[in-house]
Amino acid sequence: xxxTKQVYIGIIGAGGVGKCFLSQLEQLAQRxxxxxxxxxxxxxxxxxxxSSNYAPIDVPTALSxxxxxxxxxxxxxxxxxxxxxxxxxxxxxxxxDNTSSQDVAESYPxxxxxxxxxxxxNKKAFSGSYKLWQDIFSAASSGGAKVYHESSCGAGLPVIxxxxxxxxxxxxxxxxxxxxxxxxxxxxxxxxPLEGAGGNWSAEVAKAKDLGYTxxxxxxxxxxxxxxxxxxxxxxxxxxxVESPTxxxxxxxxxxxxxxxxxxxxxxxxxxxxxxxxxxxxxxxEKEGKVVRFVGSIDVASKQVKVGLEKFDRSHPIAALxxxxxxxxxxxxxxxxxxxxxxxxxxxxEVTAMGxxxxxxxxxxxx
Amino acid sequence: xxxTKQVYIGIIGAGGVGKCFLSQLEQLAQRxxxxxxxxxxxxxxxxxxxSSNYAPIDVPTALSxxxxxxxxxxxxxxxxxxxxxxxxxxxxxxxxDNTSSQDVAESYPxxxxxxxxxxxxNKKAFSGSYKLWQDIFSAASSGGAKVYHESSCGAGLPVIxxxxxxxxxxxxxxxxxxxxxxxxxxxxxxxxPLEGAGGNWSAEVAKAKDLGYTxxxxxxxxxxxxxxxxxxxxxxxxxxxVESPTxxxxxxxxxxxxxxxxxxxxxxxxxxxxxxxxxxxxxxxEKEGKVVRFVGSIDVASKQVKVGLEKFDRSHPIAALxxxxxxxxxxxxxxxxxxxxxxxxxxxxEVTAMGxxxxxxxxxxxx
Numbered sequence: 001x002x003x004t005k006q007v008y009i010g011i012i013g014a015g016g017v018g019k020c021f022l023s024q025l026e027q028l029a030q031r032x033x034x035x036x037x038x039x040x041x042x043x044x045x046x047x048x049x050x051s052s053n054y055a056p057i058d059v060p061t062a063l064s065x066x067x068x069x070x071x072x073x074x075x076x077x078x079x080x081x082x083x084x085x086x087x088x089x090x091x092x093x094x095x096x097d098n099t100s101s102q103d104v105a106e107s108y109p110x111x112x113x114x115x116x117x118x119x120x121x122n123k124k125a126f127s128g129s130y131k132l133w134q135d136i137f138s139a140a141s142s143g144g145a146k147v148y149h150e151s152s153c154g155a156g157l158p159v160i161x162x163x164x165x166x167x168x169x170x171x172x173x174x175x176x177x178x179x180x181x182x183x184x185x186x187x188x189x190x191x192x193p194l195e196g197a198g199g200n201w202s203a204e205v206a207k208a209k210d211l212g213y214t215x216x217x218x219x220x221x222x223x224x225x226x227x228x229x230x231x232x233x234x235x236x237x238x239x240x241x242v243e244s245p246t247x248x249x250x251x252x253x254x255x256x257x258x259x260x261x262x263x264x265x266x267x268x269x270x271x272x273x274x275x276x277x278x279x280x281x282x283x284x285x286e287k288e289g290k291v292v293r294f295v296g297s298i299d300v301a302s303k304q305v306k307v308g309l310e311k312f313d314r315s316h317p318i319a320a321l322x323x324x325x326x327x328x329x330x331x332x333x334x335x336x337x338x339x340x341x342x343x344x345x346x347x348x349x350e351v352t353a354m355g356x357x358x359x360x361x362x363x364x365x366x367x
Numbered sequence: 368x369x370x371t372k373q374v375y376i377g378i379i380g381a382g383g384v385g386k387c388f389l390s391q392l393e394q395l396a397q398r399x400x401x402x403x404x405x406x407x408x409x410x411x412x413x414x415x416x417x418s419s420n421y422a423p424i425d426v427p428t429a430l431s432x433x434x435x436x437x438x439x440x441x442x443x444x445x446x447x448x449x450x451x452x453x454x455x456x457x458x459x460x461x462x463x464d465n466t467s468s469q470d471v472a473e474s475y476p477x478x479x480x481x482x483x484x485x486x487x488x489n490k491k492a493f494s495g496s497y498k499l500w501q502d503i504f505s506a507a508s509s510g511g512a513k514v515y516h517e518s519s520c521g522a523g524l525p526v527i528x529x530x531x532x533x534x535x536x537x538x539x540x541x542x543x544x545x546x547x548x549x550x551x552x553x554x555x556x557x558x559x560p561l562e563g564a565g566g567n568w569s570a571e572v573a574k575a576k577d578l579g580y581t582x583x584x585x586x587x588x589x590x591x592x593x594x595x596x597x598x599x600x601x602x603x604x605x606x607x608x609v610e611s612p613t614x615x616x617x618x619x620x621x622x623x624x625x626x627x628x629x630x631x632x633x634x635x636x637x638x639x640x641x642x643x644x645x646x647x648x649x650x651x652x653e654k655e656g657k658v659v660r661f662v663g664s665i666d667v668a669s670k671q672v673k674v675g676l677e678k679f680d681r682s683h684p685i686a687a688l689x690x691x692x693x694x695x696x697x698x699x700x701x702x703x704x705x706x707x708x709x710x711x712x713x714x715x716x717e718v719t720a721m722g723x724x725x726x727x728x729x730x731x732x733x734x
Binding site for chain 1: 391394395398523524525528529532533535536537538561682684687689690692701702703704705706707708709710711712715717718721724725728732733
């Protein structure tokens with residue numbers, strides 16, 4: 001038997017997803033001794049932990065070690081790339097980016113070209129400029145490294161892997177449609193439910209914020225950009241060279257008058273004044289026997305991508321969604337008129353980290 | 368750059384799935400030149416095509432070559448294993464089993480122990496005796512070979528890969544439930560639809576047979592064994608050492624009196640005499656405001672697996688299924704009260720072959 005292979009793991013980001021991932025990493029290392037996983041780098045935006053001899057960092061105490069005052073600021077990203085690319089001979093390195101940082105995303109080509117594989121839930125790299133997308137995949141190819149990002153759309157749901165399988169096996173994806181935001185799902189399932197009347201729009205937004213379902217400023221959900229980023233990623237995987245998440249129509253649910261108010265709190269305070277607009281949308285759908293939902297869709301043949309409000313028959317799977325679930329329907333040549341559907345929680349630390357961990361397992365089996 | 372790696376492909380079975388797979392293999396070889404795929408063996412139950420020097424068999428004409436009279440009978444399976452295990456130095460071999468043969472299934476440990484990877488939609492190996500299951504995975508491990516069988520449950524739907532990801536990342540699967548048979552789905556969606564009255568049971572069975580949705584003898588669907596096999600596979604992946612598909616309760620929809628009639632045709636002729644039994648089941652569900660469906664479920668904590676008729680609320684995703692779609696719900700600790708759901712066509716040559724092709728792509732990335 002050959003000696004057990006070593007794979008060195010570097011982690012950037014130790015927030016909600018990062019914490020869950022660390023705990024999954026600990027379990028993974030226990031369950032699967034081969035390859036041996038060595039955590040050799042971990043950083044937040046202000047602190048970092050690593051040593052020049054790649055000594056293993058104890059995973060269960062990594063977070064508390066990071067919090068001690070003796071720990072220094074993280075080095076510049078090119079230095080981190082250099083560090084991970086120089087792991088002991090015969091070993092491989094994987095960078096786990098658990099941030100949503102644009103800077104880290106832009107450094108992926110550097111890591112990949114140096115042979116460091118990347119696993120991440122960070123949407124920025126794959127939904128930024130089309131040039132960055134191309135740079136990432138050509139750097140991976142030239143560096144012999146892997147890049148996986150299942151959790152960049154629908155968290156741990158098998159959305160990206162399924163789309164890749166469809167495309168890689170030669171199916172023709174004709175249309176992708178769905179509810180891609182847990183926040184929007186929750187808001188519309190409460191505001192315009194299948195059963196009962198639903199609440200006022202502004203009250204539902206305030207409730208979602210209280211429950212932690214929105215960003216600190218709810219406008220960061222209501223502007224539709226998060227959904228637009230996910231659609232950009234899926235459209236590119238389906239073969240459309242979408243330039244950026246602002247290069248197709250995205251409907252914002254922020255009233256024009258409230259776009260520039262100073263804070264999220266002020267926004268919430270003034271939102272009730274615009275409830276009648278959303279009420280009208282709801283009523284108009286009801287008159288047709290339908291419900292309104294905030295969806296994204298990609299029509300591959302006509303190359304149309306769009307994000308916004310649409311009306312659905314009450315029997316449509318999108319209308320019947322519950323809680324903050326996502327639903328993604330793939331219409332393809334092979335699957336015919338009934339799409340392949342994936343549904344379930346599309347946000348949350350544990351399920352997002354699960355997508356990261358399962359991607360890591362795939363990378364480990366290939367490097 | 369290293370020379371392009373070669374992977375030799377042997378195929379057993381050239382029926383409905385086999386034909387679709389050959390066409391997908393041809394496209395795959397064109398799209399992905401590395402590794403170079405060499406078809407070196409193909410057989411049906413009565414004929415086989417291969418040469419001692421592993422000369423490539425032309426994929427587009429493989430079927431017509433097989434049909435020529437000069438082609439001989441297939442060698443015994445141990446000889447096929449020996450042949451594939453002895454491909455030229457440096458190359459790897461993969462056996463694609465596109466049959467539903469028990470014999471071929473029982474030979475997997477032999478192939479795997481000799482380093483030949485296996486990709487198959489054949490349920491028999493994974494739902495036979497628990498000993499065969501264990502032999503297969505220990506042979507794969509000792510032979511350094513891979514075994515993938517996505518299409519053994521739900522055809523190309525990402526059912527097995529999703530369950531593996533959940534388990535491998537440390538989630539706790541508590542319950543799996545769903546409609547696992549396209550035939551049963553079609554029958555109950557027509558017999559007890561959400562809208563309208565539905566037809567007589569025997570008429571729907573006859574219609575399904577005419578449309579090609581059932582086995583030549585519909586009793587092979589109505590006995591529930593096909594669903595029981597799929598449940599056996601999923602239960603084992605979820606960690607339950609299920610002994611066999613007959614070791615848990617499986618409800619057969621064949622009236623006792625018709626179990627031993629000579630032919631499928633005679634069965635269909637006599638089935639109308641038993642319509643009142645199924646009508647009663649339908650009416651009893653309707654009285655509770657529900658619909659009846661033929662489902663399988665696995666309760667992991669209580670280790671209970673069962674297959675049979677159950678009543679569902681009209682708003683339940685299982686009630687709303689259409690056509691011959693499958694639906695599989697995974698309840699897990701991480702996903703909480705709303706399950707992760709996979710839905711879509713779970714049968715048909717093209718989508719079954721798609722599962723085989725995507726498994727092959729995974730094997731190619733790992734060997």
